[in-house]
Amino acid sequence: MENNMGDENKKLYFDLSEGAKAQSESLKDQSELKQVWDGSQEDFYKSIIRNQQDDIGRIGRYFRDELAQELYRMRISLQNFTNRYGDFEELRCLRDSLSTLVVEIRNKAVLLYNPILNDLGIFHAVDEAVASYKKRFGFTIDTLLDPQLRELHHQAQVHLFKLLTAIFQYLNDESPSQAISISVQVIEFEILVKVSPFFQQGEALSVSKLENSPMRLMKIAELYNARIMNDTLAAGILLKLTI
Template sequence: MNIENKNTALMSFSSLFPEESAGDHARGLQTFYEAFHEGPFGYLFMDEEARISKHNDKVSEILCADPASLENMVLFDFLFAEERARVQELMNRGLDTFGDPLRLVKVKCKKKVYRLVSIYLKRIRLETINKEVYVLVFLKNEFSPASASKEEHEAYYKTIIETQEAEREFIGLTLHDSIAQELYAIRISLQRFLLEHGHEEQIMPIKKMLNDTIYNVRNISNELAPTVLRDMGFFQAMDDVIFRLRKGGVDFKTRIDRRITELCKELQLCAYRIIQELFNNCIKHANATQISLSIRIAGKEVVIIVEDDGQGFGLDMEDSLRLGAGLRNIRNRIALYAGTMDLSSSPKGSKVQIKLYTK
């Protein structure tokens, strides 16, 4: 059985669904193909090893691949390691209907670029030829703030931020309540061994490494779940962040409008997370030794300026947003408050100015 489409080469399902052994499946796939080959979503057929046999043009567009090159390629070649396990698990379920999708799956598009898609998957078991075929549907996850309503805009970014905060809190508390406590127990056992058996020359370097690890775990926990911000307020939380970073040899200058404490807790958390991310970028990527922070409030406008003496970003804004997860997180938080971000960079340092608008 051959199916001809004016925009594609001759396509045949006969090798997968012989007419005499799987006529109903073949006729169903013919209808599917004719109806959706040029449709808004991508679909493909693959075997148990995720080897692609047939696909429509939308798949080629999503994967940025030449249509002819996709034949006999393995789907996993277009997925990141963590995504392969998710898709493999979906395949292993052996669903015979399109159930709930895998959402926000990263697929490789081209070098250093990926797309987010939702994946629907269904398995067809052909007993007569002892073969399983999977039908996979891609839906691109796209969002256009320009075309969305104000409510949709806020809901979208609010969901992203709330999900991130929940994950951060869970990981931070796990580090504090589980990992850190276990490290403390190891340190106590090590100290007891030292007192009972000696070997101070061998034990002390290990003890120092353990203390450093405990310190780092506590710092990570504090960054992920800023209990100081919740319990003691914005100024104390900023002092805590700066105190820990100063221990790494970085000099800070700050000028913070005290009226920030009068803002809602959500906006204070937003400002805290933005500043935290910018500080990390200054130190880890720009190798800065001096950082200045200014927070100014004028009416409904909150202006945050972070400057450093580092080596600069080396990328324009769009490239930085695409490649840097930290800057993308900042952008999402800014969008929730209809804000803006301006970035200037040179080999002598960088300046980031962010404006947020209270509701």
């Protein structure tokens, strides 16, 4: 018969089914763990997530502030060289490649570390993303954000922003409409994200562009730990995110 011993408050359990040796080793592990972390298991996991987010932010800042800048300086040096000694096809290709690489690195850096989100909060970051989709694709996103989002912990804002931008891309690719309304509401410890098509008068809802659209939405929800309450655009997509 298996015998378990543990701290009910901290949810730490030790298997003693193999006898005294297992008990001794488990208690030793418990002692070593307490030296590192003296809190609940949930807080321990949250601390790991926060450290990961901090690491991601540092990588993003490195890409944006150091690596991209260094590549840009290389591109300027190459331009100065060609201005002095003449341009060649190989040098033009290298210069164009450096320019493209700088843009790609800066775009990736924004995904890892969004300066507007980190400095000004989720409202400004969402506004920037919405404006970008309007400018690049002509895709209009009308947003209604709960003022309580300002009170969310920074990491919760980052998580929500990543979910919203994934939904933006999904809708831009899949939606038959060129305009979408998204509302975000905070209710206790849950965030409700509702998506509705926004049509001009007399415009009708057509079918989704791709048959695997619901599957893609499921993958997005799974990635960001959101729960799909409704997945049909006609009735309004509804997702719930627990914070």
